[in-house]
Amino acid sequence: MVRTLFYNSVFFLFTFPAFAAAKKDLSFWEMIAPPEDISENGHLITWLFNYVTGANVFFMTLVILGIVVFSYLYSAKRHKKAYYTYGDKKAHILFVAACCLAVFLGVDMNITRISNEDYTKVFNKPPDPTKEDVVRIEVLAQQWMWKFRYPGEDNVFNTADDVVTLNDLRVPINKKVYFQITSKDVIHAFYIPNIKRKIDALPGKITWMWTKFMKAGNWEIACAEMCGTHHYKMQAFLTTYTQDDFDKWYKNAQKYAELENNPEDPTVFWGWKWY
């Protein structure tokens, strides 16, 4: 026991610089940079984030300046006699009120207005599949995997020609993709870091999300809501194709689906009619 303890500690002492050295070629800013935004509207979120950051840096600088400058100027050593005031003079009250108004009207209400506009006019405004060409996908979350269902050739969900994949989401770029999401057991959250958004997968309820991918490549999907011991392994892979590549894959997958989907097996038909 003591010996293992000792060896493990020694082993650790020698290995931790290796951890620290990992990926050292990245600069600090590259290291903490958010995942690359590959969606049409993710920039709205980035912009608002930066706007809030600007405001925060400004106000935090004021607070820090206040602390540092006052601590320096008015320490007991330098400033023997305190100024006796309750802070209830007219000038004091006006100053406090001005600060509040600056924060509330200048920053808060601006953020609220912009965010609300983005949310109601973009993120929370579903595309209409009857009027425009969208890719519809049903997502089923369960401990600890993601299942994706495409409607297949007949464009109707829950039929034998549906393409169903496990932890493998493939979508075309430059086209709206519309997800409907639910969960089989506990609450999960469908998190695509590269579009900067997530939405909960709730048992007994269907939530939805839409986006338009703009760049082809391989990305990751994660579960963002604690869902049990192996929450950390609930990972899926996202492949974004150009329209041609997507069509090629989809056609092929369709062929296999028709061969492999057993119409007698009810577990295949976990999908729902599109809402």
Next chain:
Amino acid sequence: MASFEQHIHDKPTTFISKYIFSFDHKVIGKQYLWYGIFFLLVGGLMALLIRWTLAFPGHAMPIVGHLLFPATNGVVPPDSYAMLFTMHGTIMIFFAITPILIGAFGNFCIPLMIGARDMVFPSLNMMSFWVAVVSGLLLLAGLITPLGAAAGGWTSYPTLSTLLGSPGVGQTLWTMSIFVLGISSLMGAVNYITTIIVLRAPGMGYFDMPLTIWGVWMTSILNAIFIPVLGAGCLLLIFDRVFGTTFFLAGATATQGGGDPLLFQHVFWIFGHPEVYILILPGWGIVSDLLSFFARKPAFGAKATAMCMVSITVLSTVVYGHHMFTTQMSPLLTQTFMTLTMTISIPSAIFFVNWLGTLWKGSIRFTSPMLFSIGVIFVFGLGGLTGLYLATVTTDLYLHDTYFVVGHFHYTMAASVLLAGFAGIYFWMPKMFGVLMNEFWGKVHFWLSFLGLNGVFMGMMLAGYGGMHRRLYDPFVYEFLQKLIPVNTFITYSSLLMGGAQVIFVINFIYSIVKNKKVEDNPWEVGTLEWTIPSPAPHYNFKEIPVVKCGPHELGNPALKDRDFQYQTEELVRG
């Protein structure tokens, strides 16, 4: 405004009546302090284990890991990891911060600062502590059940926390423990509210109360209103787990009938958001007072500060929806909750201006309680401002459930509350134990903790900005998170620094109590009522019930001749 006579009781003589089942609010306050510090250490060790796992996945934590997880050669297994972060959150919120800030300071300070001989219901007070002990035992009992303690996160969302996701009895014990703790908090809250209203010394209007009392008062009101809501939620969860009801089951898991898991989130957060103010309000009060005491001038805009506490108390009850933006609420609700949440920044802005206004043109004495109080301005500034990102719907879509949230609420709930708690401990040490803690080591403790906690929580926010989500046993199974390994290593080193700094505190605390070097009655030269009596306070507090003639922050009055402060029992000197 004492409406009845407060008798001086005989001093308790036996050990049990003096130290165990004591009716004395000061002893109960100290009991809560020890209780809180014990759980703070347990929760802190859990935090270190969590951090270790995140920074060095698959490597054993020296000594501690080997002792706790011999089966896996010292490495924390994934299920234990889930228990660790669940218990860490629960312990820190309900069993460390609540007992220290509300139990210890509330009990100790209320009667002393309002000039009463004890709480208005002393036996309810004693019961409140011992019920809290029962609750702590229930929680710890979960650790030795076959399937281990609760592991669904401190929020315990169903359906994960129903039998479907957590079959073990640990989760039931957790829920019962929170329910029982709610009873304890409720008893405390009723007692505090009544005491503050009924037992204020003659002449003490509400605005003559120190701001600490305002903070504890508002906290108690929130507790009295919202703890029962949490209790109801816990009870329904227990029904679901034990009696087979389906309040929170839905979808495939609800074999018959069925409820809604979101219902629990509503119940939980309608309590949960006021809870963060329950935790921070006493801290705000303490900091507002201490800044004035050590800047040697009256608290800037004290009435406004008190009224801001009231308005935050009211506002905190109508903003909880911002915890649930990703559940796809109606846009009407997201807009409402976002706007309401933003209005909280008005009273918050007033706090900051008032705190800085108190420092402005003061004559600041940088004692250790003062350093901690100034630290609170900084960390609460960061914590509050980063809340803007999370109150905003669209940025929340990205940041929700990431480490950014973890960093944000640790700044507001852990960093601010801890620093305010330490400020209070250093400040009231003479009144509690009749001793002062070592100033030098107090300052070392402050600077190391301050560096450490900023490293930890700033690092967490950076990791969250980089996209790292919460509650992952091994975040680096994701390729996009692998570049964050150095950030996580940095956070862990900072957390070790912060943890190490607390050793200094514990040694300083115990050593000064054991050494027992007597200190004068009013070492800080402050005029509130608790400093008019000997240190440590005698068991009856005040020989004569004091009569209050001026406010709590009468410092730096130029009309005063021989000293720069005056007691609240003295007529205000006018120039």
